[in-house]
Amino acid sequence: MRSTAYVLGEYGPAHHTKRTHAPNRLYDRDARRACAVPLAGAATQVTGGNWTLGNNQGDRCGVLCQPGAQAMNGALIPGTPIAVDFWSIRKASHARVFFLSHMHSDHTVGLSSTWHRPVYCSPITGRILHHRLKVAERWIWPLEVGQSHLVALDEVGKSTMTVTLIDANHCPGSVMFLFEGPFGVILYTGDFRYTPTMLQEPVLRNQKRIDVLYLDNTNCDPLGDLPSRQQATQQIKELIRAHPNHQVKIGVYSLGKESLLADLALEFHTWIVVSPKRLEQMKVLGLVDVFTAEEGAGWIHGVDISEICWEAMISWNQQRPTIAILPTSRPVKIPHPSVHLVPYSDHSSFSELLEFVQWLKPCSIVPIVKRNMCLPYLEKYLSSDHKASPEPGIPESGQKFTQLRESREQQRATEPLRTAAQQPVPRKDSFASPEKGTNWLEHFGDVTIGQQNSSEQPRDPDTCLQGGSVCCRGEREGIKVELCQLHGAQRQLFSAQPNTQTPARRHTSHASPCQSPLGDWAPLTLASVQKKAALPSYKKSLTCLQTEEFLPPGAAGDCGSLASWPPVASSHVARGLAEEYLLAPLNTLKQYSAESFDQQIEYYFRRGEGP
């Protein structure tokens, strides 16, 4: 039980203090400070929740670790050199390959501008990672979603695994990782919201055996099942309709729910007003279409959830009638009668979890959220397939799984897994020793394939150059692969697409393979012949207005800096958007934003016709 006393602070900029090391802030900190300040000495807390599996003191964690008190959702996968959302090198000396599932801050604890290992993630996550945390581009390895990529696990690339990224439908850029290697088949969902289209992913469609499913069990509670996002969106729309002539504040976190905001923009024909910082991020995401930082240009505002507090509600309502909506399934204290909670969740509901697990029939499940029980509800869907035999080779001491089906599976899961005939990659090698792994980057210097002067443009379509990297395409063990060397042949990464004869690149109208340094690793991502399934949430329902269409002629092939990617929407673009989406035009609404949309449109057309 936690009891905290609050003293309400003064609203306004009086509390401003300078702080430089929070580059990911997307909201006005002054507003936050003004809301609720813990009264010194009044807070008591019983935590008791410092779960740690494995050895948290040494250099290795178990399945999941929570170093210190900072919320952290990362994992070292036992029996593998894989770290997902885990960024403490000191505590992860065995980890060789680091994956980032999405850009929520509890999954990036430890990531900063000083990070110096390759990070594999989706292209969108890579862009935000660079933009927000200033991780150097050279360490960011975006992998195209929906494709299978071959990744070297040792110094010479003899031991490999494939990783396939699947849209996790959680927030922009979020992915699940399907790892297939000498250890077996592991699906790490990260945070995800299930949707049936996931099962149509080529890599999941055939219901291959999943040895271990790391499952986001956040909402695995039959008593707290949630509405679909579509239903929650409807609820929000009804709330808004029930409050005509009100401005609306939607409380959101730094990333996520952009599609909800866009949906509201189209439904109510208004721009979504966000902070300049958030707009900047929208540009990084390529989602500028309906967002503006121009105060007064629209009557629906996307604000940080922490800004919605009693003081702010009072202040807003003094200016004009205002309601706030918190689209979250998280229990929060309602600070004001005009604040409405809608259970809009970015995590799978209970019934969705059941459906997902029922389809996958994994051999074992590791719940990502330890405090939640989930096995009692899911174990009936576990596979009884026991083809995999325990591999006694690489012991993982001190690691425990909870909620596995039975002790036998528990034993198997804690040990390295191996698969039989369906093994997708050669598995003759075991992983290199952890001691070597500590300095593994130094061992990547031997491989020399397709070396090319970095000032040349690629001529051979099978060899190309990108941001100082040299890429080469070939065949390896019957799988078409690409090998890339970056900055002095330090690392290699393979991209594989076994089922494609002639990979077609995206953006074929712009022939240069050198697009955004992070956005389109054309040489690595063998195109989207398998088009990724369109997920309802982050499928771009709006016409693509942000990238190439607005690039000046010839700009598409430029290797510009990330700061200028995607290009900033200009005012004429905004006019185009207003016309295309029937948004109230920018700059004409400041004095009319409280009026009905019809009046606004009428006014707009009158203006366009002239006197």
Place this chain on the structure above:
DNA sequence: GCGATCAGAT
């Protein structure tokens, strides 16, 4: 001064 880490807060 800055980054890493940790305790503690909403």
Place this chain on the structure above:
DNA sequence: CACATCTGATCGC
């Protein structure tokens, strides 16, 4: 409790 995130202290470089 909790769809995540921030503040502040301390320490070492």
